[in-house]
Amino acid sequence: MSSKRVVFDFDIAFTNGGGIQGQDFRLDIDGDTITDKELADYIVNDMQLLMVRKVDIINKHYITEAHKRKPVNLKADEKLVDLSHTIFDGLVTYKGLPAPIICDYLSREQSKVNYEEGTEFQIGKITMVTNTGTYIDCPFHRFEHGKDLSEVALEQFADLDAVTINAKDAIEIGKEYFVGKELRNKAVLVFTNWAKHWNTELYFENHPYLTGEAAQYLKECQVKLVGIDSHNIDDTRGKSRPVHTTLLGAEILITEHLCNLDKLPENGYKFNAVPPKFKGAGTFPVRAYASLG
Template identity: 45%
Template sequence: MTGRRVVDLAHPVVEGMITYPGIPGPALGSHLSFADSRAIYAPGTEFSIGTIAMAANTGTYLDTPAHRYDGGDDLSVVPLARMVDLDGLVVRAHGVPSVGPEVLDGLDVRGRAVLVDTGHSRHWGTEAYAVDHPSLSTALAERLVALGATLVGIDSLNIDATRGGERPVHSALLAAGIPVVEHLRGLGDLPDAGFRFSAAPPAVVGMATFTVRAFAVVG
């Protein structure tokens, strides 16, 4: 397809990386090395099987209702139709600590993935990423629910402010069955509209959140 472009919106998962303060980084290992596989397979045939131990909230990840609500839909229940091949929309809010509902003025968000570009992903991997990070206001979350957004994402540490213990944005969106994607990157490489967004985690029964390879197809 002429002009078709795929934009990677997920941070790579790296040994020991810290995604969120207090959550341990991933540990990569090996179940079967190329060297050890030589004793199992025919000469010249080698395989490698790796292992990884990590928290579900690692890198760029998607939250389902079960992340906030006991008994809510988990990764195995939320339909793929709410996570992949979605009509995408980017709203720009650089330098705004708490993004308000006015960013949606004049926009049709029904059935769309709404991605909030705060520019904060430029701090990824530094101490500044966890300090005074931008987030969505409760009013914006409520408006996204009322207007029928299908998925909401942000390129920041958390879609909620994290100074206190309340999480009103997660509460409102996940109560409405709207998946949340956090720690996006590359939103500045997307147009405001005219792309398809996908962020599908594995269907793990009983798990509420998992790392995704989020991406957009433009054109």
């Protein structure tokens, strides 16, 4: 069976001088097209080149021809999984809290008076509460003298060994979901499948949550962070918040409103959820993601 191949020339320049060229290279691809950037990255990685300054792809075209080896499938090789919801103007993350306002502070049209033709800029303005979208909670969110975003060490947000706990379709998530798991010093991400209701009325009602006993168990296991793809890690039907109190009191961070947890393996990956370094704030949106490789 015939498949697509890309044919191209390339010219590579190095930061320490010199360069190499290639003509009429042929590469099997999985799909109909491949970008110049993807081709350049492939060449540099495959040839194990160092100190590359510039890669020019020249005379690129496609042919239909039987593949000679396993095709390049860049999408299959992607190792990052986005675990964050998109924040947009008017998004309601938590009923009773104002939605974000996202607008221009300086529009491109307005900026034309300040710059030469073809050099327009946009400067945005965002007004929002810190509990917006996918966010992380630090101890200051719950405790007046707890560490705020600026005081928590970077290594508590980034490059954390992680495990996924499958609590799909459960509402009350107790200690039994965590017993027998390797949890110490890890980010524990609880998959409930509740993210499927994001930005709907169903998201706010009867959502999954952890029990106080589960939080105490996680504290005893000395986990670093606990995340959930639900409206709140606590049961919001009452006025107490035992999970927030237990975890944040032990300086265990909390990430709420995650998504795409169904795309994660049970273990063997890294979790990242880094917020800006604000003083005097205990919660802020993050671009949470997992690194699978």
